[in-house]
Amino acid sequence: MIEVDESKLIRCPICDAVNIDKGKKNRCRRCDSAIYHHRNFSTEKSWAYLITAMIAYIPANLYPMLVSNAFGIRDESTIIGGVVILWEHGSYPIAAIIFFASIIIPVMKFLILLYLLISVKYPLGKDKKVNKHKLYYVTEVVGPWSMIDVFVVAILAALIHLSSVEILAGTAATAFAISVFFTLLAAHAFDERLIKENR
Amino acid sequence: MIMKLENENDLDNFIICHKCFTLHEEVAIADGSKACCRKCGYILYRYDSKLIDYGLALSFTGLIFFIIANFFPVLKIDILGSEQFITIPKTIFSLFENQFYIVGLICLFFIFIFPLMIFLINIMIFSMLKLQRGTKLTKELLIILSHIIPWSMADIFFISILVALVKLISFGQIHIGISFWALMVFVLIDIYITKNIHISEIWMLRKKVLLSKDKD
Ligand SMILES: [Zn+2]
Ligand SMILES: [Zn+2]
Numbered sequence: 230m231i232e233v234d235e236s237k238l239i240r241c242p243i244c245d246a247v248n249i250d251k252g253k254k255n256r257c258r259r260c261d262s263a264i265y266h267h268r269n270f271s272t273e274k275s276w277a278y279l280i281t282a283m284i285a286y287i288p289a290n291l292y293p294m295l296v297s298n299a300f301g302i303r304d305e306s307t308i309i310g311g312v313v314i315l316w317e318h319g320s321y322p323i324a325a326i327i328f329f330a331s332i333i334i335p336v337m338k339f340l341i342l343l344y345l346l347i348s349v350k351y352p353l354g355k356d357k358k359v360n361k362h363k364l365y366y367v368t369e370v371v372g373p374w375s376m377i378d379v380f381v382v383a384i385l386a387a388l389i390h391l392s393s394v395e396i397l398a399g400t401a402a403t404a405f406a407i408s409v410f411f412t413l414l415a416a417h418a419f420d421e422r423l424i425k426e427n428r
Numbered sequence: 429m430i431m432k433l434e435n436e437n438d439l440d441n442f443i444i445c446h447k448c449f450t451l452h453e454e455v456a457i458a459d460g461s462k463a464c465c466r467k468c469g470y471i472l473y474r475y476d477s478k479l480i481d482y483g484l485a486l487s488f489t490g491l492i493f494f495i496i497a498n499f500f501p502v503l504k505i506d507i508l509g510s511e512q513f514i515t516i517p518k519t520i521f522s523l524f525e526n527q528f529y530i531v532g533l534i535c536l537f538f539i540f541i542f543p544l545m546i547f548l549i550n551i552m553i554f555s556m557l558k559l560q561r562g563t564k565l566t567k568e569l570l571i572i573l574s575h576i577i578p579w580s581m582a583d584i585f586f587i588s589i590l591v592a593l594v595k596l597i598s599f600g601q602i603h604i605g606i607s608f609w610a611l612m613v614f615v616l617i618d619i620y621i622t623k624n625i626h627i628s629e630i631w632m633l634r635k636k637v638l639l640s641k642d643k644d
Binding site for chain 2: 243
C-alpha cells in the first residue's frame with residue numbers, strides 16, 4: 230500500500246501514463262521515457278531553438294520567397310509582397326490564409342513561447358490566472374500550419390518550369406522552413422517542463 | 429488530496445486530461461461511448477470493442493490511398509501549349525534538383541516519410557494486438573508513433589495544393605489529377621484516426637490484450 234499526494238502525479242509526455250513525481254530523474258513506468266518538470270530542468274534547450282527560429286525568421290521576411298521568370302522578366306516577391314499581390318488581384322481568402330499562416334502564426338508562437346519560457350523562471354502573470362496549458366495547446370495545434378507557404382512554393386516551382394515561364398523557390402523558403410522547424414523543436418522541448426504547472 | 433494505491437500500476441486507472449491537466453479516475457463506459465473531461469470537455473478516452481478491427485481496416489485503406497496518391501499526377505496544367513504535371517515525389521525531388529536541400533529534406537519527412545510510417549506502424553500494432561503477441565515490439569512502436577505524429581503534415585500539404593490551385597489560375601488551364609482525390613481521402617482517414625484513436629487508448633488496449641494474457 231502506498232500513499233500519494235494527488236498533486237504529485239504527472240503525465241508522461243510520450244504515452245500519457247500517470248506517474249508519481251519522484252523528483253530529479255523521473256522515468257515513465259510504462260514507456261521508460263524521461264519526464265521532467267520545470268523546477269529541475271533548465272530551459273536552455275528550448276531557448277536555443279526559439280532564438281534560432283527567431284533569427285531565421287528575419288531573412289525569411291527579407292529575401293524573396295518566390296522568383297518568377299516570364300519571357301525574360303524576372304520578378305521576385307517576399308512573403309509580405311506575395312500577400313499584397315494576392316490581395317490586389319482580389320484573392321482575399323488566399324491572401325488571408327497566407328498572411329495568417331506565414332505572419333500571424335509564427336509571430337504568435339514566438340510571443341507565446343517567450344512568455345512561457347520567461348514565466349517559468351519569473352512569476353509573470355501569476356495573478357492573472359492565464360491558463361498556460363491552454364496557451365501551449367493552441368500553439369501546438371496551429372503551429373505546423375505555418376508550413377503552408379513553403380509547400381505552396383514547392384508545388385508552384387515543381388509545376389511551372391518551362392524555358393520561357395518559370396517559377397523558382399527563393400532563399401526565404403529555406404530560412405522560413407528552418408524557422409518553422411526550430412519553433413516546433415522549441416515547443417516540443419518545452420512540453421516536458423509544463424507538466425506540473427497549474428495542476 | 430492524498431490517494432491510497434495498492435501499487436504503482438494502479439495509476440493505470442487514472443488519466444490526466446491532455447488539454448487542461450485535470451486528474452480523472454477511469455470508469456467503465458458503454459461500448460461505443462466516450463468519457464470527457466469534467467473541466468474542459470476534452471475527450472479522455474473511448475471504449476469500442478471493435479477498435480482493433482476498425483484500426484486495422486482504416487490503416488490499410490489509408491495506406492492504399494497513400495500509395496495511389498504517390499503514383500499519379502496531383503495537378504496538370506496546360507501552359508503555352510505544353511502539358512506539365514506534378515506528382516508528390518516529383519514535387520519533393522524538384523526541390524533537391526534546384527539545390528533546396530533543407531526544404532527538400534523537410535518536405536520529404538513531413539509529407540512523405542512520416543505519414544507513411546504512421547500508417548505502417550498502425551498496421552503493425554493493430555495486427556499484433558489482433559494476434560495477441562509482440563508485447564515488447566508494440567511498446568517500441570507506440571513510442572516511435574508518439575514521436576512522429578506531431579511532425580506529419582499531409583493535411584497541411586493538401587490545403588497547400590488548394591492554395592496553389594488558386595495561384596495557378598492565371599497561368600493556364602488546370603486539371604486535377606487522380607492523386608489529388610486519393611490524397612484527399614488519405615488525409616480524411618488520417619484526420620479520422622488522429623481524432624478518434626488516441627495513443628493512450630492503444631496503450632490501454634495493449635494492456636488489456638497483451639499484458640493480462642501474460643499473467644494467466
Ligand atoms: Zn510514458
Ligand atoms: Zn480537461
